Amino acid sequence: MLRIANVTMHFGGIAALQNVSLDVMPGGIYSIIGPNGAGKTTLFNCISGIYRARSGSITFKGKELIGTKAHKISQMGIARAFQNIELFKGMTVLDNLMSARGFLHHYGLLAATLYLGRCAREERKCRDRVEEVIELLDLQKCRKTPVGALSYGVQKRVELGRALTMEPEMVLIDEPVSGMNLEETEDMARYILDVNEERNITVLLIEHDMGLVMDLSDRVTVLNFGVKIAEGSPDEIARNPEVISAYLGRQQS
Amino acid sequence: MGGKFKTSYKGDMALFQTLWVKVWLGILAAAIVVCPQFLSTYQISILNEMAIAIIGALGLNLLIGYTGQISLGHGAFLAIGAYTTALAAGELNLPFIVTLPLSGFMAALLGMVVGVPALRLKGLYLALGTLAFGFIVDYILFHWDLTQGDMGMAVNPVQIGSWSVQTEKEFFYFIACFAALATLCAKNIARSKIGRNFIAIRDRDIAAEAMGISLAKYKIMAFGLSSFYAGIAGALVAHYQKWIVPGSFDLSLSIAYIAMIILGGLGTVLGSILGAILITGIPHGIIYATDVAKESYPALSGLIVDFKLGIFGLIVVLALLFEPQGLAGIYRRAKVYWKTWPFKY
Numbered sequence: 001m002l003r004i005a006n007v008t009m010h011f012g013g014i015a016a017l018q019n020v021s022l023d024v025m026p027g028g029i030y031s032i033i034g035p036n037g038a039g040k041t042t043l044f045n046c047i048s049g050i051y052r053a054r055s056g057s058i059t060f061k062g063k064e065l066i067g068t069k070a071h072k073i074s075q076m077g078i079a080r081a082f083q084n085i086e087l088f089k090g091m092t093v094l095d096n097l098m099s100a101r102g103f104l105h106h107y108g109l110l111a112a113t114l115y116l117g118r119c120a121r122e123e124r125k126c127r128d129r130v131e132e133v134i135e136l137l138d139l140q141k142c143r144k145t146p147v148g149a150l151s152y153g154v155q156k157r158v159e160l161g162r163a164l165t166m167e168p169e170m171v172l173i174d175e176p177v178s179g180m181n182l183e184e185t186e187d188m189a190r191y192i193l194d195v196n197e198e199r200n201i202t203v204l205l206i207e208h209d210m211g212l213v214m215d216l217s218d219r220v221t222v223l224n225f226g227v228k229i230a231e232g233s234p235d236e237i238a239r240n241p242e243v244i245s246a247y248l249g250r251q252q253s
Numbered sequence: 254m255g256g257k258f259k260t261s262y263k264g265d266m267a268l269f270q271t272l273w274v275k276v277w278l279g280i281l282a283a284a285i286v287v288c289p290q291f292l293s294t295y296q297i298s299i300l301n302e303m304a305i306a307i308i309g310a311l312g313l314n315l316l317i318g319y320t321g322q323i324s325l326g327h328g329a330f331l332a333i334g335a336y337t338t339a340l341a342a343g344e345l346n347l348p349f350i351v352t353l354p355l356s357g358f359m360a361a362l363l364g365m366v367v368g369v370p371a372l373r374l375k376g377l378y379l380a381l382g383t384l385a386f387g388f389i390v391d392y393i394l395f396h397w398d399l400t401q402g403d404m405g406m407a408v409n410p411v412q413i414g415s416w417s418v419q420t421e422k423e424f425f426y427f428i429a430c431f432a433a434l435a436t437l438c439a440k441n442i443a444r445s446k447i448g449r450n451f452i453a454i455r456d457r458d459i460a461a462e463a464m465g466i467s468l469a470k471y472k473i474m475a476f477g478l479s480s481f482y483a484g485i486a487g488a489l490v491a492h493y494q495k496w497i498v499p500g501s502f503d504l505s506l507s508i509a510y511i512a513m514i515i516l517g518g519l520g521t522v523l524g525s526i527l528g529a530i531l532i533t534g535i536p537h538g539i540i541y542a543t544d545v546a547k548e549s550y551p552a553l554s555g556l557i558v559d560f561k562l563g564i565f566g567l568i569v570v571l572a573l574l575f576e577p578q579g580l581a582g583i584y585r586r587a588k589v590y591w592k593t594w595p596f597k598y
Contacts, residue, residue: 048463070462079463086460088453090520099449103465109474112445113438115268119445126446127262166465 001026001202002047002078002170007056009042009226016042017053018226024170028218029196029203033210033237035247038223040206041083044172047204048080049073060170075103079168081159083175083206089148093139093158096147097130100165130165136198137161137191153184157191164195170202171195177209185209189216214238222247268440285429289422297421299537304425304432305489306529310513311439311522312482317511318519319448320475321455322371326383327510329390330360330480332502334487335408336400339497342409344399349411349492356488357481364480368473387504394499405498408491418492428489435482440522442478451475452520516572518581527580535565 002024009017016039024030032040045051047058049070058065065073074080079100088096105126111119134140137157142150147158156176163171176192177185189212196203207213213220214234222230222237224246230237237243259265269275289297313327334356341352370382395402411418411427418427442448450471453461462468491497509532517528539561576583 050459050463069467070459071465071467074463074465082460082463086457086463088456088460090452090456091449095449095452098446099453099461099466100464102446102450102453105446107446109442109447109478112442112447115441115445120263123266123445124262127266131262162464 001061002204003057003059004043004047005057005059007043007046007053007058009039009046009051009053015226017046019056020223020226020228021056022221022228022231024202024204025219026169026202027196027200029192029205029216031205031207031213031217031220032223033207033213033220033247034223037225039226040223041174042226043223044080044174044204044206047073047172048078071103074166074168077167077169079163079166079171081163081171081173081176083178085152085155085159087147087155087158087162090146092144092146093150093161094127094130094134094143096158096162097133097165098126100162101126101129101167104167129167133161133164136164136194153180156180156188160188160191160195164199164201168201170204172204172206174206175208176205177207177212185212188212192216266444268444286426289425294421297425299534301421301424301428301493303530303533304428305486305493306510306513306533307432307526308435308489309483309486309510310517310525310529311435312479312486313510314514314517314519314522314525315439315442315451315482316475316479318514318521318524319443319451319455320472322368322472322475323376323380324367324383324476324479325380325504325507325511326367326387326390327479327483328502328504328506329387330364330483331487331490331506332390332394332499333360333363333480334484335491335497335502336394336406336487337484338488339406339408339491340399343406349409349413353485353488357484360484360487361477361481364483365473365477367480368476371472371476372469384504387507391499391503394502400499403498403500405496408495408497410495411492424493428493431485431489435485436522436526439482439525443522447471447474455520512569514579516569516579518579521579521581523584524579524581527584531580535568536561539564 004020004022006019006021007017008015008019020039020043022030032043034040042051046053047065049065049068049072053066056066060073060076060078063076068076088099091099105122107119107122111117134143137160139154139157139161142154147155150158160171160173160176163173173192177188180188192203192205193216195201205213205217217234220232220234220237221228222240222243229246230240230243232240269278289300292300309327309331313324316322316324337356337359338349338352341347341355342349347355367383367386371379374382394400400406418424450461450466453464453466454468454471458468487502513528513532514525515528516531517526518524572579578585
């Protein structure tokens, strides 16, 4: 579904990504792990078109993404939930979720000024779809609350929700549980599983919480200093000596 | 929650949510229709100025308040609207119903051209870019033969069919219709996907792009829309004043509009209206105060005339210090307070 082949990305003299290749099959949860600065978020930025990889190719359902504009990539069905919350602070939760569906509407400026016919119809349909996501993520209580007034954990959930309302085929989730307590982490894990299983959305996940990654993932890739050092099932990764020395750490005996 | 329970999304998304809102709006509309009968010509002229300012401020708020693109060229777009209708009516003898939209579209077109650099420039740099555009327009109006520079030019009176808008009172009803229509359209745009896209671009442009929003398209649309409003406001000013000079559309007009939307409340339709009323009203208020003071303190009144601009500035600065969210913020707080009155939760 998503094929990344030999992607290289430099910032000045630093190689953030070096010949990274991976292949994401439809349907599963695919995790990318690695120490800080390993290039995980850079890889996401390359996929979603915020950065332009220097070489290599990224294809989604056979279409090349490198060089495609960011908003076109998201319209192709790759949604993104950001690591540092990038919500639209001036809007309510509802408007934030609805804002991500703009490209699914087909009315123009003139219809919008009158708010009649097609515009009103599509807005109502949009609201209907957004309510499904609100229900999925238990956001009913804070529908009309401005995002800035919500707690960090809920904002993270809205961030995920905003990606889902785009009706994507694949969602890139960047550290969904960083800074969360155990309970919130468990909730988020359940939401991610729901997203994957109920809505049939392929999940590409970056996360440092090993418990979460090992429990949820179907497949894991490990990056270190911009280089892919391992790929495999969670069990294989947990046993891989190179991964252990680079990231998981050796047990003191 | 005030006992508002909705059973459909349609009800929840309606523009006028409760019966009370409709009743109050009805009362407001009735007041607008009736009030000119009780006001002097001078007082109606103030209302006319306010109504025109509301249209311009709504447009600027869509650009600065909603989309977050700073523009110091709003006055120039009003000038484009004013001179377009003046030239089209004067030189080409086009009727008003043609020249008014023409003014709007002319301004919108140039606005979209100005919007192109906005794809690269942000914040203060964009302000500087739009400032330069204002100077260019000013220069052209001063030096082009047709516009007669400093002399100014006469504008034909408004003529729709056989009805010609002449007196202040007629103008009031005429402009009030436009202001109401402009408000309705702005409100609709703000609550549709276009308004959401504007706010998304203002709040987080990178995330907006990742949500499938084309920055280029919507930034240029915001410029076009805002300029269209300015063009219409400019055309109405021209027909209202019947004589236009480039000097009345200079930088100070742009800044007055920015003051309106900041004082009224950025990113709200209500804020544009309140701000326009306040900023247009303050100078008249000062004049009124001077007149009153003249009776008992003749020396003081002379001073007030000298300090008129200073007092104006002081009011603006104080308002910003004590109410950074603008008048719309005060309104919002008052509403919440009265919702639960007399209880404090």
